[in-house]
Amino acid sequence: MLKVENVTKYYDDFKAVDNLSFEVNKGEIFGLLGANGAGKTTTFRMIMNLLEPTSGKITLNGQVINYDITDKIGYLTEERSLLLKLTVKELMIYYASLKGMVKEDIENELKKWLKRFKIEEYENKKIKELSKGNKQKIQFISAIIHKPELLILDEPFSGLDPINVDMFIEVINELKENGTMIIFSSHQMNHVELFCEKLMILDHGKTILKGNLKDIKSNYDERKILVKADASKTELKKLKGVKNVLIKGDEIELSIEDKKYVESIFKYITKCKNVTKFEVVELSLHEIFTKEVGVRNEE
Amino acid sequence: MKNKFIFLTKMSLLKKIKNKTFIIANIILIILLIGITNIDKIVTFFGGDFNETNNIMVVDNTNESYDVLKESMDNAKLIIDTSIKYKIKKVDNEKTLRSKIKKDKDIGIIINNDDENIIDAKIITYGYINTNLYQLLQSSINTSKQLIAINKLNIEQEKLAKISQSVIIKREFIQKNKNQEEETTNMIMGIVTPIIILPFFFLIMLIIQMIGAEINEEKSTKSMEIIISNVSAKVHFFSKVVAANLFVLIQTLLIVLYGFIGILLRGNNGMNGLSKIENISDIISSASNLGILDKVVNYLPIVIVLMLITLLGYSLLAGILASMTTNMEDFQQLQTPIIVISMVGFYLSLMSSLFEGSLFIRIFSYIPFISAILSPSLLITGVIGMKDIILSILLMIVVIYLLIKYGLKIYKEGILNYSGNKLWKKMRKALKN
Incomplete structure (x- = not known):
């Protein structure tokens, strides 16, 4: 060892x-x-x-x-x-x-x-x-x-x-x-x-x-939600806990402040048309690294 | 760790020996040295005149000078130049003589009676002739004139023998420590100096460059990280220094070997043949007769010891400086002071006879790094002796001790340093640790 x-x-x-x-x-x-x-x-x-x-x-x-x-x-x-x-x-x-x-x-x-x-x-x-x-x-x-x-x-x-x-x-x-x-x-x-x-x-x-x-x-509360549905970017941005919305091809990527907002966002998405995907993912190591090192450097 | 030291030294040495530059340089050296030691044969092979006999033809209008001239030439040849070959013969008249001069080696001499009924002479050649040959002819004609004059003045045989006898020349020196043996030693060393000092100076340059290049190659490629993680900086440092010194020693021995091969290739002529070029055999035999050769043999080992430890000193210094630099360009700049020091030694050595007897040159002869370059010349001029060389060796040993003690600290610090910033500050800090 x-x-x-x-x-x-x-x-x-x-x-x-x-x-x-x-x-x-x-x-x-x-x-x-x-x-x-x-x-x-x-x-x-x-x-x-x-x-x-x-x-x-x-x-x-x-x-x-x-x-x-x-x-x-x-x-x-x-x-x-x-x-x-x-x-x-x-x-x-x-x-x-x-x-x-x-x-x-x-x-x-x-x-x-x-x-x-x-x-x-x-x-x-x-x-x-x-x-x-x-x-x-x-x-x-x-x-x-x-x-x-x-x-x-x-x-x-x-x-x-x-x-x-x-x-x-x-x-x-x-x-x-x-x-x-x-x-x-x-x-x-x-x-x-x-x-x-x-x-x-x-x-x-x-x-x-x-x-x-x-x-x-898993200790990181922030999450990402990947969505495939007919949803308005502007409307999604207005949802509670949503920090950012990105359109990546036919997919929408929502960055949320905390995993506790997943349920409310899910409820909203279910109301949209043509929903084919709703996936909650943890932050990637790249994002965690950028976040941690970036924040400290800003400080 | 001991095995790793041996491995690193072997690796470093083999790398140098397997290098194409070393192989090419040695091919050139062997050709050059064999060529120099056999220059007469080479010149002859290409139609040169080393062995060609001069054809001297004499028109003796006095009817009494030819035999005297022939005898004078044979005697003078022994004194002036043993390498000149000639045949001498009598020719009937000037017209025949002129018709027989067809090349440079055909030389005509016309001897006539002068106003006082002794002789004067005319030398007729095809073109320019060898200076030594001209001196031989001139000297022989003069001697002939004197002999004929003595004969004509009816001097008794006994008196004539006394006049003809060689002058006994005794030597005396005002300075008590001077003697003829030393004078002859100086003559011998005067010939040996360019053979020792110049190559030694080049060996110093070689060892500095070699160590600098190798350490900087390992530093600039970052392979130093791998090496120093497996062996200590101390082991690495000494392996480089030992390998470089061994390499220089091998190269020196090879040069000597090439010289011997050249002499061996001369066959039975050996050193006798070389006398045609430098009269080496004459000097060696006279030195041997006076017992000076033994003295030179006594001086040489101690001079060689001084040279070897000086090379060690230069290699240690080069290693330390190389550890402080990050690439060969930086090293080239940093090595300038060492080059200047060795050049000072080299030029002082060349001009040592100008400073004979001055305290200034004596003091310089003790200065480490310079002493080994300067001492052989000062030995030749008699400024220093055995005791002075021993003192120089002791001083050099002290410097080597200091280089190892403090230089190693700098080496340890510098070897993994890749930045030129605050270099001297870092080195000063390393020395304090």
């Missing part, structure tokens, strides 16, 4: 991370979200032993992070961290050897993963000759080749087409099933929603939201 306990990090007088605490268990994907400069990278760097926390403690399976422990961690950085002049094989030998792997195992594992990602022909190609998506695949392989116990994925789908995103998702889920602890960070909230059971949103180093995705969503 990864345990981050009351971790604070100062850069001179600037507090980059403020009293951060969370846990990631085996076979769990934890979402660490935040706008740019929220303190995510600083947190990852502290977990990777690149930075020392000003206060607090980080342990992996009960042991304080040191250079023996980091061998058990895989790190996919947000910006590509590949040595462009090396070939794929040379780079993999370089990075995986630093994780304590022997050359023979590296070569075998590399072949397996290149095949899995359908890029076997690039084994002896220089990194600089690869496309953006293929570079990301190589970076991903370099983070998982040593079968890490903890995997940090910072924007893993950057530069990937939808087919490759699906490929990555499949692998990430496999790793999860095999017991790997995964910390996932992305600005694409739909990706986070896809496989993060637990998450945390940071803003200016502070935790502003934390918990299970389901609980976070």
Whole structure:
């Protein structure tokens, strides 16, 4: 288990991370979200032993992070961290050897993963000759080749087409099933929603939201109602609790302040003609994120 | 961690050795060095005149000068230049002589009696001739004139022998610490200096550039994040420094090896053949006779030690500066002071004879980073001795200790810093930690 306990990090007088605490268990994907400069990278760097926390403690399976422990961690950085002049094989030998792997195992594992990602022909190609998506695949392989116990994925789908995103998702889920602890960070909230059971949103180093995705969503009183009916936008706007009305094709999207207004709105809609849809949905993670981070930034 | 250090060092070294630039540079170097050591053969192969014999034809209108001239030339050749080959023969008259001068190697000499019934001469050539050959002819003709004059004045054989005997020249130095052996040492080192100092200066440039480029490559590609998360900054720093120094050492040994290969390719001629170019064998044999060669051999190891630890110092400094920069362009700017320091050493070394005896140059010879470049020249001119070199080594060791102690703090701070803002402030803070 990864345990981050009351971790604070100062850069001179600037507090980059403020009293951060969370846990990631085996076979769990934890979402660490935040706008740019929220303190995510600083947190990852502290977990990777690149930075020392000003206060607090980080342990992996009960042991304080040191250079023996980091061998058990895989790190996919947000910006590509590949040595462009090396070939794929040379780079993999370089990075995986630093994780304590022997050359023979590296070569075998590399072949397996290149095949899995359908890029076997690039084994002896220089990194600089690869496309953006293929570079990301190589970076991903370099983070998982040593079968890490903890995997940090910072924007893993950057530069990937939808087919490759699906490929990555499949692998990430496999790793999860095999017991790997995964910390996932992305600005694409739909990706986070896809496989993060637990998450945390940071803003200016502070935790502003934390918990299970389901609980976070259900705890929000705001709802959306999707309606297909012959209803006037102007009339709908006048209904109590309705904040906004959007026409999306043949569908009307109502934003309501609280779920308690659903019943009254439903009663109104039933009176309209040609009603084919009435669906109440929770706010998406994207909306919750925008709402939380946006409000605080306004403050 | 020890294994990771070895791995990082090996990886860094192999990366440099496998680099195309290194391979191409060494192909050029081996061709160049074999070429230089066999230049005479190459020139001959392409129709040059290294081995071509000069055909000297003499018209002796005095009927007594030819044999004297021939003997004088054979004697003078031993003194002036051992590499000139010639055949000398008598020709009946000027007309025949002129008809036989058809190329540069055909040289005609016409000897006539002058007004005082001794001799004067005319040299006829096809075009320009070698300066050494002209000096040989001029010297031989002068000697011939003297011998003929002595003979005509009826000087006794005994007196003639005394006159012909070589002058014994004794050397005396006002300065007590000077002696002829040292003078000869200076002569030897004077030849060796361009072979040692210039390549050493280039090795310094090479090591600075190499470390800067490698660290900045890892920083700019952010692969530093992955590397430093697996090994400490200290291990990373020393692996880069050790790899760069090993590389420079390998390159130096390869250059020496190429030189030896070049000499071996000369076959049986070996160093004797080289004497055609530089008279090296003459100098070596005279130095050996005077016991100076032993002295040079004694000086060289300590100079090499100073050079090696200076290279280490430069590499540590380059590594520290590279950690503070975020790309190669920034490093190029930041490395300027180191380049200037080494250039000061280089130029002072070239001009060291101008400052002979001055305190200024002696003080400079102790300054770390400069000492290794300057010391060989000052040894040549006799300004410094063994004790001074040892002092320079000790000072350099102190600087290396300080670089490791404080530089490592800067390296740890700088290596993961990607911003040029408040750089010096960050470094000062790192030093305080």
